[in-house]
Amino acid sequence: MPVPVSPPPSATVTYAFDVMPALGETLEVAPGVFWLRMPLPFALDHINLWLLRDGDGWVIVDTGIARDEVKAAWETIFAERLGGDPVTKVIVTHFHPDHMGLAGWLVERFGTALWTTFSEWAFARLARAQQSDDVRDSFLDFYRQAGFDADMLAGVDRRRGHYAARVLAPPAAVNRLVDGHAVEIDGRSWQVMVGTGHSPEHACLYCADLGVLISGDQILPKISPNISLWPQEPLGDPLRLYLESLPRFAGLPADTLVLPSHNWPFRGLHGRLDELAHHHDARLAETLAACDAPRTGVDILRRLFRRQLDDHQLFFAVGESLAHLHFLEGQGKVRRDRRDDGVFVFTRVS
Numbered sequence: 001m002p003v004p005v006s007p008p009p010s011a012t013v014t015y016a017f018d019v020m021p022a023l024g025e026t027l028e029v030a031p032g033v034f035w036l037r038m039p040l041p042f043a044l045d046h047i048n049l050w051l052l053r054d055g056d057g058w059v060i061v062d063t064g065i066a067r068d069e070v071k072a073a074w075e076t077i078f079a080e081r082l083g084g085d086p087v088t089k090v091i092v093t094h095f096h097p098d099h100m101g102l103a104g105w106l107v108e109r110f111g112t113a114l115w116t117t118f119s120e121w122a123f124a125r126l127a128r129a130q131q132s133d134d135v136r137d138s139f140l141d142f143y144r145q146a147g148f149d150a151d152m153l154a155g156v157d158r159r160r161g162h163y164a165a166r167v168l169a170p171p172a173a174v175n176r177l178v179d180g181h182a183v184e185i186d187g188r189s190w191q192v193m194v195g196t197g198h199s200p201e202h203a204c205l206y207c208a209d210l211g212v213l214i215s216g217d218q219i220l221p222k223i224s225p226n227i228s229l230w231p232q233e234p235l236g237d238p239l240r241l242y243l244e245s246l247p248r249f250a251g252l253p254a255d256t257l258v259l260p261s262h263n264w265p266f267r268g269l270h271g272r273l274d275e276l277a278h279h280h281d282a283r284l285a286e287t288l289a290a291c292d293a294p295r296t297g298v299d300i301l302r303r304l305f306r307r308q309l310d311d312h313q314l315f316f317a318v319g320e321s322l323a324h325l326h327f328l329e330g331q332g333k334v335r336r337d338r339r340d341d342g343v344f345v346f347t348r349v350s
């Protein structure tokens, strides 16, 4: 039985359905496009996945985190919804655990292959392997330079292996999704649209025939995607990458049905793109104002996130704080200096 939903009212988006599928069930949201939900062990407690009819088979889009309860929900879907039909493709939007987690398991089980962008596949393989000492040293340097004290640095070791614990080994080979190229599913063309900033090369899929965009985490209706700086790219500017990639979606029709990975399917893409583009304005202004004296990444973290943060939240929060600082640095609004203790500080350029 579908579960009723009453999303919070929004001035920008219109939620397309007032029900959502129960665990182990599906709900058809467009011809041949089915919505299913899988549990997540975080504050954000679910992910939306998609099943696309493909002739006599099915295409799976995103896979859920690697946990027994998610595998069990998949078993129910296989038995009661797929009816023994083959899976023709497993498509993954990006490398994050809730999307990539069970890709290897699904591919092996159905004797099919993985389709995602090259960067997302490569990064998933890399992130599972990041247990070596050189990686640990590089991560410790990165967080020390952001202003972490000894207590906070201990969290770096506690996080070791966290990706591998949530993601089974992705296949050793990939079918590459390329921005602007199309994937044919059930005789329909789904165009790959790559977004950046949230992950290296996030694949969205747009079907003009159906007027449907599978937006992954790139465009979400209620929460905004996490945009963080990570130690693998210490001088990166992910917020610039994110803001630069949003306009690519503005050319899609206004009535596009957007299928996001969290919250609920919606219409109102253009208004939501505007909202997401300006979502960071207030925090950027607060960050800039705070840099009236030299500030570390941790200083900005304490300013932007006043609540108590657990280990998991701490790394996302410092990543977001650094993303804001680096964006301002890229715009020439703050200057980066290195203190004698090696920690980077940022100061407003007046």
Ligand SMILES: [Zn+2]
Residues within 6 Å of the ligand: 094, 096, 198, 199, 217
């Ligand atoms: Zn994500």
